[in-house]
Amino acid sequence: MKRRVLSTMILLLALVLAACNRGGQTPTRGEVYVYVAVPLSGFQANGGQTVLGGVRLAAEEINRSGGLRGYRVVVRPLDDESDDDVAVAKVDEIQAAIDQGDIVLGVIGHLNSGQTAAAMQRYQDMPLVVITPTASEQSLTERGYTNFFRVNANDQTQAAVDAAFLVNDLQARRVAVIHNDTTYGQGLAASLVDELEQRGAAAAVKLQVAEGQSRYTQEVGRIEQAQPDAIFYAGYEIEAPYLRASLVEAGVDAPMLASDGAFLAATIDESNGTAEGMYISAFAPSPRNTADARWFEAYQAVEYRNPDTYSVNGYVAMQVLAAGVRRADSFDSAKVSDALRSAPVETLLGDLRFQSDGDLTDPQIWIYQVDAGEFAQVK
Numbered sequence: 001m002k003r004r005v006l007s008t009m010i011l012l013l014a015l016v017l018a019a020c021n022r023g024g025q026t027p028t029r030g031e032v033y034v035y036v037a038v039p040l041s042g043f044q045a046n047g048g049q050t051v052l053g054g055v056r057l058a059a060e061e062i063n064r065s066g067g068l069r070g071y072r073v074v075v076r077p078l079d080d081e082s083d084d085d086v087a088v089a090k091v092d093e094i095q096a097a098i099d100q101g102d103i104v105l106g107v108i109g110h111l112n113s114g115q116t117a118a119a120m121q122r123y124q125d126m127p128l129v130v131i132t133p134t135a136s137e138q139s140l141t142e143r144g145y146t147n148f149f150r151v152n153a154n155d156q157t158q159a160a161v162d163a164a165f166l167v168n169d170l171q172a173r174r175v176a177v178i179h180n181d182t183t184y185g186q187g188l189a190a191s192l193v194d195e196l197e198q199r200g201a202a203a204a205v206k207l208q209v210a211e212g213q214s215r216y217t218q219e220v221g222r223i224e225q226a227q228p229d230a231i232f233y234a235g236y237e238i239e240a241p242y243l244r245a246s247l248v249e250a251g252v253d254a255p256m257l258a259s260d261g262a263f264l265a266a267t268i269d270e271s272n273g274t275a276e277g278m279y280i281s282a283f284a285p286s287p288r289n290t291a292d293a294r295w296f297e298a299y300q301a302v303e304y305r306n307p308d309t310y311s312v313n314g315y316v317a318m319q320v321l322a323a324g325v326r327r328a329d330s331f332d333s334a335k336v337s338d339a340l341r342s343a344p345v346e347t348l349l350g351d352l353r354f355q356s357d358g359d360l361t362d363p364q365i366w367i368y369q370v371d372a373g374e375f376a377q378v379k
Contacts, residue, residue, distance in 0.1 A: 027067030031074045032331060033102050034059065034321065035094055036314070037087065037109030037119065040079035043212055043238045047264055047310055048111050051133050052077055053303040054314025055108050057295075058322070060302055068325045071103065080115045087115035091122045103331055104128050108317045111310070113137030114183040120145060127333045129340075131321055133313035134283065136260070137187045141357040147337050149354055151316045151347075152260075152283035153363030155188040161365040162232065162257060162281050163195035165379065170255050172230035174204035176223045178243065180211045180235035188234040188259055204228040212238050216246040223252060230254050236261040241271035248274040257281065260365075263309050268370055275370045279378075282366045284312045286375055290348060316347045323347075 036055050038048030052075070059073040067073060078094075080087040087110055098104050106129035110116040116135040123130050124145050132140070132150045136158060140148065153161075166172045175196055179189035186208070193203050205226035207219050223231065231247065231254050233240055240262035247256065257279040258267070268275045284290065287307040291299075299307045320340065325331060327339035344351035353361040367379035 025066040027063055027070055027072035029067075029070035030072070031103070032068055032071040033074050033076055033097060033104045034318065035076045035078050035104070035107045035109070037078040037080050037090060037107055037115070038111045039082040040077060042081055044082045044111065044236065046266060046308070047134075047237070048079075050264075050308040050310040051108070051111060051314035051317075053299060053305070053307065054133075054311040054316070055318045057299050057302045057311075058315045058318035061298070062318075062322050068105070068322055069329065069331070073105075073322075078109070080110055080119075082112060082115065084114050084118040087119045088122065091119055091126075094128070095122075095126065098127065105325065105331055106130060106321050106333070106336075108133060108314065108321065110135060112182065112184060113140065113187070116140060117183065120148060123147065129321060129324065129333050129336050131317040133317045134260070134310060135184075136283070137183050138191070139187075141355075141359045145358065147333050149320065149337075149340060149358040151313060151320060151349070151352060151360070153365055154359060155184070155191050157363045158260060158281055158283075158365050159188060159191035159195045161367075162259070163192055163199055163201070165279070165281070165367055166230050166232065166257060167196065167199045167201050169379070170230050170257075172228070172255075173201045174226070174228050175201060176205050176207070176226055176228035176231045176254070177203045178207045178209060178219065178223075178231065178233045178235075180213070180239055181208055182211050182235070184261060185211075185234045185259075189232075192232055192234065209235070209239060209243070211236070214239075214242045216243050219243070220246050220250045220252065223247065224250065228254050231256040233258045233262065235259065237264040237266040237270075241267045241269075241275060244278055245271050245274040255279065257367075263368070263375070265308055268373055268375075276373070278370045280368045280370070280375065282309065282368060282375075283364075284309060284316075284349060285366055285377065286368070287312050289377055295348075312348060316349050316352075319347045320345050320352065 179185035324336040328335040
């Protein structure tokens with residue numbers, strides 16, 4: 001009897017250990033590399049770091065589950081410094097890794113459309129998959145790239161949603177359209193003007209500012225003269241809070257909607273309290289609206305900081321890349337790309353399906369309003 005009980009206990013223990021090993025086996029076949037090409041220094045470093053944090057968390061979870069095809073995923077950061085020339089130069093590091101025999105699965109990046117477009121001139125001929133977490137310039141998916149995907153909406157989608165919000169929700173017919181001098185800002189502003197006109201509205205004034213500009217005396221004067229019903233800004237968190245503060249201080253009370261580039265805590269933190277009531281459009285729900293407490297704790301354990309908006313996008317981009325490898329059962333970039341187009345991919349943002357050009361079939365935009373110093377989703 002004792003022998004039978006002991007045998008049963010040994011069998012149960014063996015089954016438990018086997019189950020544990022299947023769920024958390026250590027990758028043993030080698031390493032596969034994923035580059036994260038984003039700004040990690042300069043004025044957009046915070047945005048880039050949030051993408052990197054999301055990728056790191058996803059990679060750690062993948063490795064705890066056995067890696068990809070038995071290989072450990074290693075994340076290699078690349079600082080593109082928000083500069084097109086630097087972004088292109090950094091491709092040399094990736095090419096050198098490939099030349100020395102490293103298994104380079106892909107690139108998650110870039111944060112901005114300008115650097116993405118510049119680097120894709122070289123990525124398109126390399127054996128890797130590129131997934132941008134945030135670059136939205138529409139033409140990126142109109143250039144025939146077979147290895148390019150994005151997990152966010154493009155500028156055309158954002159412009160349509162933002163124009164509808166301005167006209168239908170804010171009842172605006174004359175909108176001041178301001179943008180920074182980047183590829184992203186110029187493209188989004190142009191698309192927005194077209195969308196406004198399709199809805200019977202128009203741009204009361206169109207202004208361009210410099211990337212990183214902090215003083216807006218002349219621009220505010222032009223906006224005051226135009227007397228718009230609402231203000232739209234296409235740019236980044238390094239400009240939006242200062243433009244908003246200048247408008248509020250001048251007594252301009254027209255509602256303001258800023259684009260996804262300003263959907264970072266810095267827009268609130270740097271506005272000296274004037275961001276209250278301001279609207280922001282975004283490519284993803286806030287982490288607090290998307291992830292549970294376990295995800296927050298896991299992110300903090302990896303990054304030693306709270307997740308910010310682009311953390312979700314970075315995490316989802318890594319999920320997509322991993323799903324393509326699993327579905328293709330290969331590291332071959334062409335096979336992974338084909339696999340990603342073949343069926344929906346389950347992610348933190350729900351099931352994502354890609355068109356042949358790499359854009360999402362059902363992209364989404366969310367609208368937030370700053371309320372009590374926090375982004376509150378309103379649409």
